[in-house]
Amino acid sequence: MSLLEGKRLYDHVQRFATAFGPRPAGGPNETAAREVLKDYLHQHGIQQTTNLPFSTTNTWGYGLIVPLILALIPQCIPHTNRYLRTAASLLSLQQSWLALNGQMRYQPLYRLYPQYPGGTLVARIPAAQTPKHTVVLVGHTDSNKHRSTFSPELKRYLRLGSTSISVAMLGNIIASLLDEPRSRLATTAYMLFSLVSLIADELGPYVEGANDNGSAMACVLGLGEQALATPLNSTEIWLAFTGSEEVSHDGLNVMLDHYGAQLQDAYWIDFEMVGKGSIHFVEQYHGLNYLVTCQPDADSLHLAQTVAAKHPELQVTGSKPLIYDEVATLRRRGFRGITLVGLDSDGFLGNWHQRTDTIENIEPHALERAAQFAWHMMKHLD
Ligand SMILES: [Zn+2]
Structure with a gap:
């Protein structure tokens, strides 16, 4: 079985995300998921892991x-x-x-809002030769609430x-x-x-977050395994399992505070809800306010467009959905960044902040497409 096969990534969603139930930022379930991920990485020969702790609140x-x-x-x-x-x-x-x-x-x-112990797990997979590029694969580990406004x-x-x-x-x-x-x-x-x-x-329960963002955790992990099995020549891969994305992109911010200087030239590929619908790269980001918007950097966009044209079989196209994820923070702080996202036929993210965001509603082929597309982006860069 290929390391990026849909069924395998589906099992990853189950094992590393939904097995713990809902994962509010800074809560014990999110911590447990991060611990299991770290153990798994160690068992599979990825020794260079770091946990970046920080204090976070648990809802926006x-x-x-x-x-x-x-x-x-x-x-x-x-x-x-x-x-x-x-x-x-x-x-x-x-x-x-x-x-x-x-x-x-x-x-x-x-700091006056209730605070919990959050964290971001970072792992590094070296290139086969002297690295010329760095790619950071990002997937957040926390889940949001069931929100009636997102019905x-x-x-x-x-x-x-x-x-x-x-x-x-x-x-x-x-x-x-x-x-x-x-x-x-x-x-x-x-x-x-x-x-x-x-x-x-705010009164709804926290959701299982199989798609948001267990799907991303699974793809990032699968791609890490792929890079370990068949190392890229001159591209170092970083895996970033970020905490507290749903609150304020805290986990990513802490990572940038820590490694920003080292990762200034890196390509950042963020995965958001790639477990359902058709897979797209985001050409333009629209936030929950008409005035809040941002764009991916030109290099990443060009890379995604090139790979999409070279691999029509993956059926990945550009899109301008309603999303304002960690790439917005990357861009604001002067980094590269682009998101791979899954969209339903209505153009929205699948089961977004709804209690239906469960493992039963994850589509293995969507996971596989997103992971394959990112792998081709990395190989093209290499
Ligand atoms: Zn998300």
Whole structure:
């Protein structure tokens, strides 16, 4: 059996991800998954592993809910100074903006949210000869919650809903500054409604995360095994099992803090939910707000396009889906990066933040295609 065969990668999803159940960032299940991965790597001859520990909270909700509450308090207390209201709303918008951009960890209040012991596992597989290139394969280990806002009925309104909150906050700043009671009341009411919706969205259970992102863990591991069995000539491979992606890309940020200088010229291939639907490389990233967007670097995009043209049998094409993953952080910090992603026929990520994200709904052929495509990208670079 080939190391990248779908059935084998499917077994990896089961063994290294879903066997532990839901994996909230920093929780014991995520830690256990990382430990088992590390043992497996050691048993298979990959000795160069490092665990990067860090402190993390366990949901993005804090980063959106707390700023809204801080803006609403002076609005709801009668006779507050209008400059105080304006300043609170302004600060609140700026803080939510950080959360929407995957930078919640830079909020000054971040350390006050409940903290848990997170980690990122990094492994290195040397090239056969002197390395000329480095490829970092990324798959996050944490899972998100079941969210009603991501349901099949509501997900098409995600960007509209999220952007409308930012617009209401901006309107609230202006209304507070001008001390215009009716607009202030309208924007405050919308912010209150948003607050209730965001809290309701937090009440769902954590999901199994077979697709998001057990599928990535399986592909990264399978590709590591492949590189170990048939080493690339002049390309060193790093495997990055990152924690806390669903919170604030914390695990990747910590890895960049640690190895950034060494990996400045590396090619980063991120896997997101490649266990369902058709496989694509992301040509443009769209976040949960119309203003939040980013692009892969030109080198990675060119590499993906070349491999897609050379291997039509893999049926991998470019796409511009609703996704704002770790590549956004890579690009913001000046690194290369591109994502391989699985999309359903409706153009959305499969079972995204839904309780249906279970092992039964993983399609082995999708895993195999994503892994084969990445392998061809690595070989082409080599
Ligand atoms: Zn994910």
